[in-house]
Amino acid sequence: MKFRELGLKVGLEIHVQLNSPRKLFCHCRPELRGEEPHFKVRRRLRVSLSELGEVDPAALWELRKQRTYIYEGYNDSTCLVELDEEPPHEPDEYSLETALAVAQMFNAKIPDEVYVMRKVVVDGSNTSGFQRTMLIGVDGRAKILGYEIGVESIALEEDACRKMDEDGERVTYRLDRLGVPLVEVSTAPLEYEPHEVAEIAALVGYSIKSTGRAKRGIGTVRQDLNVSIVGGAKVEIKGVPTLSLIPRVIELEVQRQLNLLRISGELRSRGVRPDDVTDDVMDVTDIFANTTSNLIRSAIGRGASVYALKLHGFSGILGFEVQPKRRFATEIADRVRVWSGLGGILHSDELPGYGISSDEVAAVRARLGSDAFILFLGEWDVVKEAVKVAVERLRIAIIGVPEETRAANTDGTTRFMRPRPGAARMYPETDLLPIRVTGDLLERARRIASETLEAKLSRLMGMGLSRELAFQLVKSPYLDTFEELASRYPNVPPTVIGTILTSTVKRVSKEAGEVPEGLVESLISALSGGLIVKESAEELLLAAAKSGKPIDVVAREMGLTRLSYEEAKSIVKDAVSAVGSDMGKVMSYVMRKYRGRIDASDVRRALEELLKGQ
């Protein structure tokens, strides 16, 4: 696809959890727990629908569900603040400094006073019904590895509860994650190719991590995308699980929008107008009195009826694939499910099917006087609501692409979550005072953000590291260790140190558990002192980590000490008489016999000297 020509713009929202000693608005440890919770508290949320609905259609969708929320917590690591039983404490300074450091990295305008805001969130994931958030920087810009990245905002906010279970009208959340500090960086719309957007997402994430103050591990970074193309709409995609999935999600969303535009064009060319879609529904249960469809029989058995919505001009469109295995009718079904809870709908493009005979389909068509239709299986008060949203979505199809919030599936496709939230559903947190951004606070932040990611990467690459290895080091927890070891052992190539830290240690720790930093250093020191060669590093580290013995002892026990240059010379001499004087042949011959004991540079030097006749 020619993304540039399509006017593709992607905004990124990168959320990174911080490894702060306490939560953002209370003094609890930010710790996720697996054991049985100590207590459960049951709550409801209430909002004036007329008032909120007017500004926020998204909230209206959430609230319709009238759910009960169960909050699980621990007496020793969740407190009354998370339970919404106590006002927030002063914001955590560590997190505030870190967010300011990130704002400085992106050259953002930092406010002189920060105001904590309440962002209304009514899905129960926040006990209070709002998320506390503060704007730390606006209008930032950074150039990293050639990418011009505009940053609209940097915010410091509290993470929400973890959803543990959802059972109809009852949702269970765990309080442990609520209040964990998150830095959120929102980029301006980026006009790059999908794979480049993924790389920018990585760079933004690493920038935050490069403060050394980010949590590591699964679930600590979350990325949302805002995707739009010319003629389409801004669609927010929540929770893209991995960086590598980003290009696919973008491509599939572009495809979806293009297909929706195609549908709109086709409907218009058929002369279908929004007013033609009415909520004209008929009870057609009688047609299925003797049906062989198990689906319909069991629904009727549960007291449901079959309702048919007639649709002029939609033949072939309902079954049109907008994303792999996701048809236009899936878009309708998603909305129906979210709004009314009705599990499924059937449409004329997939019938006969599901045990429904062609006679039954023909009877429905005859009754409705229309080719295309949707069947709803359920009780009238549920179906009534389902029809309402289906009609709404069908009308939008004629106009184009709806603005909405969608959730990413693991295959890169997306499903409807809710309409896009209105912009203004924030008001000040009245329980906290404004925070003055003092010179002292900025200075502390500056010390954290002493070096930008760009500078860091180019410095590493200047030391001879490949771009890939430099990236890996920045991501890893070993960047500081690397710099220390590289300066302490100048005769060990930085690439070797970097590879040991990013790959060797990881592999060894899989087998031998945590590798102490001191052991890694003694390995580098043995390399530096010529005691061992890099080819045996992994084997030695593993043995040392498992046995608890020092590297040099293990090396001697295993016979993996480095051969002296004199020994190397005589080995090379033997090799030349066996395989001739070709460098490649000599090297592979020697290495096959002495790998892990002989250094390749010694072999090269010995052969060169030998050939010069010295």
Place this chain on the structure above:
Amino acid sequence: MEPNSEVRIRLTDGRVIEGIVMQPHLFTGHDIVVLKLKNGYNIGISKRDIAGWEVIGEVEQRRWEEAFERRTAGSGDRVSVIVTGGTILSRVDYRTGGVYPSLDPDYLFELVPELEGLASVTVVPLFSKFSEDMMPTDWTAIANAVESELDRGAVGVVVMHGTDTMHYSAAALAFALRAGPGPVVFVGAQRSSDRPSSDAYENLLGAIITARAAPFAESVVAMHGGMDDGVIAIHRGTRVRKMHTSRRDTFTAVNDVPLAHVDVEKGDLRLLTSDYRERDSRVLVRPAFSDRAALIKYYPGMPPQLLDALVEMGVRGIVLEGTGFGHVGEQLLDSLKRAIDVGVHVFMTSQTLFGRVNLRVYSRGRELLRLGVMPLEDMAPEVAYVKLAWALANYPVDRVPEVMATPLAYEISYTSRPDAFTKCG
């Protein structure tokens, strides 16, 4: 830059920022302009960094200013809701972040749709006071308003009140309302009503269910029974105390158990006792309270001059919050004797809150008894103070000791229930 104007600000670094100028916070620096940005956030910008600005629009203020008048909505038995303060209903203007109190009964029905068909509700604005600003004269005003609503045919009255001194006002009404056709139900919120998680709505629903359906006609407090939503505890006004600064279930029965529980989802009221004052066709209110009663807490080192000063000021009665069974240090004995000699009534309660005072067990108690200090059984100190203020205003001063010792509104019981003590661990 005037609040509510939409401005475009050019900063000294060349950046341009647009937003709505906000009213400054009490703690906003003098050199700061507060802006609400398009994304909803407020930020403060130093005036030093502003190179120039222009007004690009005006934000129309949303007006929810409502007439301070008595209004009714809904259908069915009528419950009056007297508003004394606290923002039990509020509206948020998300464009400016402003929170406004509301007295609109229709808005109440929208927020609490469960009320539909349950009762008609008359909202009666009385005044708008912080709980801590309430004076005994305010209790009189509430009592008069309650009388008036009951006379107009309300089956019960709800009083919206800030929570800090709610138990004083609830006790006051317990003494002031001698008989009535329905209960007086005090209600408030620990979490402000602008937040979706506010306890205000369920508390109010529980209060209205109680006002309409309870068989008793007492002054009670209706607040959350636990940290869970769903159950509202109905406490006697004379047996309840705010025991936590922030929790929803802050109101705790002292030396008693709650009178009832309301399941707000089912709309049921379940009595927890069969002993209560029933609804009566008469309305009998004695609303006067004296300002010459005092409540004083003893502490180690308390100087006797504090008592002398109270007597000097002309108080006619003092409730002491003594230690344990009802003791004070010997340094106070002379002052107490002088006070009693000049006709000031002195009563003893305990700062342990739970349990009964007893001046016969230890010698200090016996000394206090001999001086003429009167023990008040298991009456809570605040309740004793309120009752004293009421007794001084409604009885000849020499009858006050007898009135204080006589249970009038379940404020004294002679049996100590084993389950009437709240403790952890």
